[in-house]
Amino acid sequence: MATKIVVDPVTRIEGHLRIEAQIEGGRIVNAWSSSTAFRGIETILKGRDPRDAHHFTQRFCGVCTTVHSMASIRCVEDALKIRIPDNARLIRNLIMAIQNVQDHVIHFYHLHALDWVDIVSALQADPAATAKLAQSISDWPNSGVTHFRTVQERIRAFAGTGRLGPFQNAYWGHSAYRLPPEANLMAVAHYLEALEWQKDIIKIHAILGSKNPHPQTFLVGGMAIPVDPDSQNAINADKIAHIGKLLKQARTFVEQVYIPDLLAVASFYKEWAGIGGGVGNFLACGDFPMDNEGGGDNLYFPGGVILGKDLANVMPMEEDRITEYVTNSWYTYAKGDDQGLHPFDGETSQKYTGPKPPYQWLDTEGKYSWVKSPRYQDQPMEVGPLARMLVAYGRGHQEVRDTVSFVLGKLGVGPEALFSTLGRTAARGIETLLLARKSELWLNQLADNMGRGILEVHNGEKWEPATWPVEARGFGFHEAPRGALGHWVRIEKGLIVNFQAVVPSTWNAGPRDAMGQMGPYEAALIGTPIADPEKPLEILRTVHSFDPCLACAVHVLDGRGTEIIRVRAL
Amino acid sequence: MNQQTDEKDDCSVPEEVLQRWEGRGISRRDFLAFCSTMAATLALPVSFVPKIAAALEADNRPAVIWLEFQSCSGDSEAFLRANAPTAAEIILDTISLEYAEVVMAAAGHQAEAAKAAAVEKYKGNYIAIVEGSIPLGEGGVYCTVGGESAVDTLKKVVGNARATIAVGSCAAFGNLPAAAPNPTGAVGVRDVLPGATLVNLPGCPLNAENLTATLVHILTFGKLPAVDRLGRPLFAYGKRIHDNCERRAHFDAGQYAEKFGDPGHRQGWCLYKLGCKGPETFHNCPTVRYNEGTSWPVMAGHGCIGCSEPEFWDSMTPFYWRLPQVPGFGIELTADQIGVGFAAGTALAFGVHGVFSAFRKGDAMESDKVKKEE
Numbered sequence: 001m002a003t004k005i006v007v008d009p010v011t012r013i014e015g016h017l018r019i020e021a022q023i024e025g026g027r028i029v030n031a032w033s034s035s036t037a038f039r040g041i042e043t044i045l046k047g048r049d050p051r052d053a054h055h056f057t058q059r060f061c062g063v064c065t066t067v068h069s070m071a072s073i074r075c076v077e078d079a080l081k082i083r084i085p086d087n088a089r090l091i092r093n094l095i096m097a098i099q100n101v102q103d104h105v106i107h108f109y110h111l112h113a114l115d116w117v118d119i120v121s122a123l124q125a126d127p128a129a130t131a132k133l134a135q136s137i138s139d140w141p142n143s144g145v146t147h148f149r150t151v152q153e154r155i156r157a158f159a160g161t162g163r164l165g166p167f168q169n170a171y172w173g174h175s176a177y178r179l180p181p182e183a184n185l186m187a188v189a190h191y192l193e194a195l196e197w198q199k200d201i202i203k204i205h206a207i208l209g210s211k212n213p214h215p216q217t218f219l220v221g222g223m224a225i226p227v228d229p230d231s232q233n234a235i236n237a238d239k240i241a242h243i244g245k246l247l248k249q250a251r252t253f254v255e256q257v258y259i260p261d262l263l264a265v266a267s268f269y270k271e272w273a274g275i276g277g278g279v280g281n282f283l284a285c286g287d288f289p290m291d292n293e294g295g296g297d298n299l300y301f302p303g304g305v306i307l308g309k310d311l312a313n314v315m316p317m318e319e320d321r322i323t324e325y326v327t328n329s330w331y332t333y334a335k336g337d338d339q340g341l342h343p344f345d346g347e348t349s350q351k352y353t354g355p356k357p358p359y360q361w362l363d364t365e366g367k368y369s370w371v372k373s374p375r376y377q378d379q380p381m382e383v384g385p386l387a388r389m390l391v392a393y394g395r396g397h398q399e400v401r402d403t404v405s406f407v408l409g410k411l412g413v414g415p416e417a418l419f420s421t422l423g424r425t426a427a428r429g430i431e432t433l434l435l436a437r438k439s440e441l442w443l444n445q446l447a448d449n450m451g452r453g454i455l456e457v458h459n460g461e462k463w464e465p466a467t468w469p470v471e472a473r474g475f476g477f478h479e480a481p482r483g484a485l486g487h488w489v490r491i492e493k494g495l496i497v498n499f500q501a502v503v504p505s506t507w508n509a510g511p512r513d514a515m516g517q518m519g520p521y522e523a524a525l526i527g528t529p530i531a532d533p534e535k536p537l538e539i540l541r542t543v544h545s546f547d548p549c550l551a552c553a554v555h556v557l558d559g560r561g562t563e564i565i566r567v568r569a570l
Numbered sequence: 571m572n573q574q575t576d577e578k579d580d581c582s583v584p585e586e587v588l589q590r591w592e593g594r595g596i597s598r599r600d601f602l603a604f605c606s607t608m609a610a611t612l613a614l615p616v617s618f619v620p621k622i623a624a625a626l627e628a629d630n631r632p633a634v635i636w637l638e639f640q641s642c643s644g645d646s647e648a649f650l651r652a653n654a655p656t657a658a659e660i661i662l663d664t665i666s667l668e669y670a671e672v673v674m675a676a677a678g679h680q681a682e683a684a685k686a687a688a689v690e691k692y693k694g695n696y697i698a699i700v701e702g703s704i705p706l707g708e709g710g711v712y713c714t715v716g717g718e719s720a721v722d723t724l725k726k727v728v729g730n731a732r733a734t735i736a737v738g739s740c741a742a743f744g745n746l747p748a749a750a751p752n753p754t755g756a757v758g759v760r761d762v763l764p765g766a767t768l769v770n771l772p773g774c775p776l777n778a779e780n781l782t783a784t785l786v787h788i789l790t791f792g793k794l795p796a797v798d799r800l801g802r803p804l805f806a807y808g809k810r811i812h813d814n815c816e817r818r819a820h821f822d823a824g825q826y827a828e829k830f831g832d833p834g835h836r837q838g839w840c841l842y843k844l845g846c847k848g849p850e851t852f853h854n855c856p857t858v859r860y861n862e863g864t865s866w867p868v869m870a871g872h873g874c875i876g877c878s879e880p881e882f883w884d885s886m887t888p889f890y891w892r893l894p895q896v897p898g899f900g901i902e903l904t905a906d907q908i909g910v911g912f913a914a915g916t917a918l919a920f921g922v923h924g925v926f927s928a929f930r931k932g933d934a935m936e937s938d939k940v941k942k943e944e
Contacts, residue, residue, distance in 0.1 A: 007678035040753030049888035062644020170675035210870030211860035233838025
């Protein structure tokens with residue numbers, strides 16, 4: 001007899017996600033992933049100045065802030081054939097890299113860790129044993145007995161008030177929690193340290209981008225942050241040094257806290273290397289250009305496509321093979337909902353057919369989500385850190401291979417362990433380490449350019465709409481923290497006539513398509529053990545391993561040529 | 571307060587209070603620095619430091635319910651960047667965050683149960699924080715949490731709150747989802763609940779410093795800060811960006827960056843010609859800045875986009891077009907005339923929304939202060 005359960009809201013994510021699942025014999029046998037919020041930002045973009053698009057699209061998401069700015073600027077630059085200056089490439093790389101690093105660490109400690117770490121158990125830990133454990137796995141200086149005792153006392157005092165705030169009513173004491181009290185206390189201490197760390201290192205965004213969340217110095221054609229060693233109002237030697245210090249702080253924490261913690265926690269949960277595999281197809285668009293030649297081939301993280309877990313056969317990613325289905329999404333296509341449409345030819349109008357709120361269950365036989373179902377050659381694809389690391393691994397990327405081998409060796413598992421909930425979480429740590437190390441190169445190159453008097457940050461040749469063709473179209477890709485992100489734009493007479501985004505969490509969180517194929521979240525949940533259907537902690541583990549970001553995932557694509565009447569106040 | 575008391579005594583915080591904070595891992599230096607920063611942000615004399623400290627020390631941490639609707643979670647993220655090094659932890663120790671989807675450990679029906687329990691237990695006493703706009707289109711189907719529409723949840727939670735803080739421009743004014751053609755019928759909190767005791771902290775996202783300052787204000791004085799006709803605290807939105815801008819001298823001197831990356835741009839000249847909306851925008855960005863005072867858009871070379879003003883996605887765009895109908899610039903007198911012109915234009919741009927708000931409060935348009943409750 002199957003039991004149906006629902007998790008709504010899935011918390012510790014961005015946006016509004018709902019999971020319905022059927023459980024039989026202690027395991028999930030069917031699952032439905034639904035997003036329950038919709039804003040319609042692409043519709044709002046129509047008729048606007050394409051140079052403004054990045055401000056709008058950045059607000060798709062405030063957690064993976066910057067990423068939609070990057071993709072939309074690149075698609076407009078592609079449409080208008082604009083080459084950006086080398087300094088802009090380096091500044092963008094730095095902004096993107098630190099976004100990935102910070103976002104991944106926040107994900108691990110503040111969004112994902114509580115699926116594995118039992119805070120209440122930390123109260124039982126011996127601070128001396130915790131210090132011994134911490135010192136055995138890392139050189140991190142903040143690992144003394146006093147530190148862990150202080151943290152424990154603080155948690156005890158907090159718990160003593162009887163008002164646990166954000167930590168109340170969770171699954172504490174659940175049988176699926178495996179860490180000994182000492183490991184729990186160590187993780188709680190680092191949860192608090194990571195909270196301090198993340199707001200410090202993200203000052204790199206403030207220096208280069210004015211603020212975080214939602215930096216504001218992106219421009220079509222480059223960046224608005226000036227560089228000039230002889231000015232106090234530009235990136236100068238002082239600011240380069242400040243960024244350098246923050247990058248070192250970022251790298252040190254990743255090397256000495258995040259990675260050792262990841263390995264320590266994972267070693268207690270090795271069975272999760274056999275759970276949560278998902279669709280087995282992976283897509284990466286590639287990112288972090290290593291030169292400014294404009295070909296886009298020399299990327300630090302390469303792009304590619306893997307089908308059926310076949311790492312020996314990584315194929316190039318061709319954007320024209322991407323389509324989106326709305327068969328089970330609350331939209332409708334003019335020629336029927338059973339076909340997929342390429343983003344350039346996309347057409348959509350929202351059409352809610354779900355239950356009237358308040359409701360208990362969605363109609364999972366029909367349409368059941370605001371997320372669409374992107375497909376590559378009609379296959380569902382997983383995107384994200386795991387896809388990036390697998391594509392790079394399959395293509396023989398030496399730094400990726402070395403780091404993956406190091407992590408797998410430490411855990412004593414083989415490469416097949418990567419296709420899992422645990423593998424997804426480990427891959428995120430691996431790429432964080434690689435990016436935290438690589439960023440220093442880009443900062444040095446920026447300083448080197450400045451030293452040689454190369455100060456250009458913006459290519460303004462095609463800034464004025466008068467210089468644009470009457471009609472243009474382009475696409476832009478970016479490897480956001482949660483995976484491959486693509487934006488497509490059509491420009492006519494200086495204005496946007498169609499703007500579309502296929503977003504990492506759209507790939508991962510999408511519902512079934514016309515062929516009945518599940519999306520990656522849904523497929524990954526099949527077979528997941530559920531010890532207590534009333535407390536489905538295990539669902540959170542697998543869903544969180546994708547790092548869901550639902551506000552990003554939901555968008556509407558309007559039909560070409562639809563006239564939008566706008567009232568301008570000024 | 572005794573006016574004769576010498577200032578040193580007046581400002582001192584009891585030793586036992588400092589010791590208790592040290593026990594929580596907050597050094598006395600950090601704690602006093604936080605209280606002083608808060609006093610400065612709220613434009614209070616230094617003699618208020620002990621009062622702030624006492625408010626933070628009090629055992630009755632107010633319950634807070636943080637709702638998220640049509641948002642990007644940017645305001646939640648901004649909150650995580652809260653300013654002074656120990657501010658985030660002070661706030662964690664100072665309020666009792668009963669519900670906040672982005673950080674809470676509980677999920678699903680257990681999370682919803684926590685919310686319902688908090689509304690019941692602290693009825694009339696908790697603070698509601700709202701992030702994201704509320705879609706009214708099609709009976710609320712464009713945003714549901716736990717199967718309940720955003721508008722129903724809002725009415726339940728805000729309706730029973732002691733006070734509500736709308737964080738970010740979406741919750742305050744509808745913002746991006748409400749931009750033309752507003753596909754989902756998105757609105758701000760005040761449009762759904764005109765009678766709510768509400769403070770708006772717009773910004774896209776809001777500056778975390780203004781949220782901590784508002785919370786501390788409520789804890790210290792037991793009431794909401796004075797607000798302008800748009801419900802924005804005067805301590806944070808009382809002046810235009812242009813009034814406090816670090817590049818104002820260049821505006822007055824007629825020194826403008828003409829292109830991104832040109833010598834004037836590199837030397838920090840005025841960004842007016844590159845589209846800066848600072849002259850029309852009320853916000854304390856130039857003085858408070860972001861990320862522990864590190865920077866803000868104009869400092870980093872990009873104009874203000876007016877993100878704390880209602881309908882800025884429609885009234886301030888295209889962002890790179892310079893502000894219209896500027897009669898000229900270069901001397902202080904002209905700048906003031908420009909200011910008058912902008913104020914009129916702004917009122918017009920806000921249109922129906924602003925007029926309705928003002929009438930609802932039974933207040934004259936020119937009045938800056940709106941009483942908390944009528």
